[in-house]
Amino acid sequence: MSTTGNFLRRRMAYSMKTKKAVILYAEIHGNRPAQREYNIDEATIRQWRKQRDRIFASNSTRKAFRGPKTGANVEVEERVVNFIKDKRSQALPVTPRMLQSEALEEAADLGM
Numbered sequence: 001m002s003t004t005g006n007f008l009r010r011r012m013a014y015s016m017k018t019k020k021a022v023i024l025y026a027e028i029h030g031n032r033p034a035q036r037e038y039n040i041d042e043a044t045i046r047q048w049r050k051q052r053d054r055i056f057a058s059n060s061t062r063k064a065f066r067g068p069k070t071g072a073n074v075e076v077e078e079r080v081v082n083f084i085k086d087k088r089s090q091a092l093p094v095t096p097r098m099l100q101s102e103a104l105e106e107a108a109d110l111g112m
Contacts, residue, residue, distance in 0.1 A: 009041070017060040019048050079106040 014022075018038075026034035026045050035042045048055060054065060083102045087094045 013063045015060065016055055016058050016062050019055050023048055023052055023055065073112065075110060076103060076106045
C-alpha cells in the first residue's frame with residue numbers, strides 16, 4: 001500500500017473501462033492532471049499507460065489480466081494425461097519432472 005499524508009491508501013481494483021478513460025485523459029492532459037481528476041496515484045497511471053495496448057484490447061468489464069482458462073495446447077495436455085493414466089495403471093509413480101519431460105517430448109513431436 002502506498003502512503004499519502006498521514007493515512008494509508010487502500011488498494012483499489014479498477015475496471016478496464018475506467019483504466020481506458022484515465023489513459024485517454026492522461027494522454028491529453030498529462031499524468032498529474034489525471035491523478036487529480038480521478039484521484040488515482042500517478043505511478044498507477046504511468047503503469048497503465050505502459051500497458052495501454054493490452055488494456056485497450058481487453059474486455060471492458062474485466063479488472064485484471066488473467067491467463068487462459070485452459071492450457072495453451074489441448075492436444076499436448078491430452079497426451080500427457082494419457083501418459084499419466086498409463087503409468088498409474090502400471091502402478092508406477094509419476095513425478096513432476098517426468099510430467100515436464102513428457103510434455104516437452106509431446107510438444108516436440110507436434111512441432112511446437
